Amino acid sequence: MRAILDIILIALNLYTWVVILGAILSWLIAFGVVNMRNDFVRSAWNVFLALTEPFLRPIRNMLPNTGGIDLSPIVLLLAVMLVERIIVYYIYPYVF
Template sequence: MEATPLTQGGLFLIQFIAGLVIFTLMLRFLMRATHVDWRHPVVHFVAKVTNPLCAPVNKVLTIRGRWDWSAIITAMLLQALVVIALGWLTGRNFGVGLIAISSITEVANQLLDMAFWLIIINVIISWISPGYNPNTAIFVQMTQPILAPFQKLVPPIGGFDLSPIIAILAIKLTQIVVVGGIAQYGQMLVTLG
């Protein structure tokens, strides 16, 4: 099937809207996992927007503790629908294996990209506005649990916290080696299929 401007516009629109929704679901997951202050307006907004999407999964899989698996599962289901829609718009028929792999890798990449950018934003904020600021405290709350294992591994040297660099390296290596390896396997399925 030849790509027409209408098809390309439809592909862009589907990917944009789905990407925005998946981003919000990953934000919900990270906010719960990192115990962000629930009184923050951003947390309220994310909860209100994503609650209707996660409600069906929450009926089957109740939230326990800090891990909101309903956000991850909802994001993967949405990504699966996107892959099916993209296949339909381009005239291709993707197998269940490829749809599952695409869903896993896209959600994992979104989550890792979000962690990467949260660390970058937190570092920049710490340079520009050191100390407590209620408007930017959410970034500290979200990145501190991510950085904590790396801070144990590499303590501050000469007053400089190098843990963000190590965390960024770990995130990017995970994306390249682990997620990239899974995506490569998915590409192999397309070639064989």
């Protein structure tokens, strides 16, 4: 059981980095630092959208409109951290 929980924790940690890198890439695209006409940038953006958008879209629908600021990645990161803490502090110590 510990191995499964370790795999879940590693996956959550990797997903945290995917959300952070997706947010940074969206800023770089929005400010024109990277060009969406580049094949690598477009494919990387599509990968980040495919991995994060199913979780970010419902959060965006629940949050109030804040203009040009998207707070949904922060809420998603907080939710991922909450799940990690629940696993580490409540489930993981009791596994024998």
